Amino acid sequence: MKHRFGLQRIRLLFQILYTIVTNGYVYGYLQGKIYKGPLKYACVPGLNCYSCPGATFSCPLGALQAALNERQIQIPFGVLGFLFIFGSIFGRFVCGWLCPFGLFQDLLHRIPLFHKRKRLPGHKVLKYGKYLVLVGLVLVGSSVLFTGFAKIPAFCKYLYPSGTLMGAIPLLGVNEQLQSQIGGLFYWKLGILMGLVILSIKIYRPFCQYLCPLGAVYGWFNRFSLVQIHWEQDACISCDACKEACPVNLRPEQISVSAECIKCGKCISVCPTRCLHYGRKPKVEKKHGQVKDMIATKCKMEQNPNRIDKNENQ
Amino acid sequence: MSFWSRTPDKKQKRGYWLPxxxxxxVCLLVGxxxxxxxxxxRKAVMICLECIGIG
Structure with a gap:
């Protein structure tokens, strides 16, 4: 079977470029300061800790929590605007192709340690964890939890590990004044980060699958968004290659529709009949029958006779 | 249980992205x-020590 790995190379390039654009303020890392230019008026699609020295834009969830931290809570139209715009265009394509913390987990998962698994045991229940985080920590927690007289950004404070990775650790390295302020919270978040690092080597993107509240938001937009992966059912030979390649184990009819699909395109890369594709135009419209026959025969001869026989019997 | 089992039946909604x-x-303009x-x-140009796990 000839795989189209080019798409995954393009995805990796997108992820790296996006990370450089949104977190490439090198001067901040060298001086232990953060960027204060006009780009921070705007939120980017992915999670982006804006207290980190490299951050050049604002984070939609950080901004949402900041709005909920105000004494008199207003409807945060600005943040909602960003979320609706990014969600309606991309859905969870943002998670698969752009998010820097997603890239970090992708790279960790490539480390050849442990037996790889797509999901945690209890996935069917655990996947709702991200909705719990969205409601419990982002919406309710940031509105009602206080430290002294000030409300706190509960998600960033207690859970989000990227702030520790890209903010605390680089800042502590160059800013001695901050080193004296390390307390229990730092070790709590460092523990979460280390736990996720180890888990990411074994499980595919555990933070995205179970904890990310922005993934929960974009998951709702997933089946409405402009960017979609389309499945041409007529051309499908039910070989299950897409399900095996899918990092979150989705069947072809669930791809792009499920809130779990990050639209990474791995299913597209392995589909032998090219019945999965970005965009709307069927690429195999006229030759479905020929392609199906050809592939079915090839599969029967080469690698998966049982499955093809089963399909023929149906 | 119907809530859990309904998920695979969802379909792509073409054209909903535009509204x-x-x-x-509109929300962004109001904002x-x-x-x-x-x-x-204003929030994004200050280091939030709580957010990065130091404060």
């Missing part, structure tokens, strides 16, 4: 009018 995008643009982007900026 959602319009809602987003700009209410100077909420300035609030975002």
């Amino acid at each position: 959602l995008l319009m809602i987003g643009i 700009i009018y209410q100077e909420q982007l300035t609030d975002i900026y």
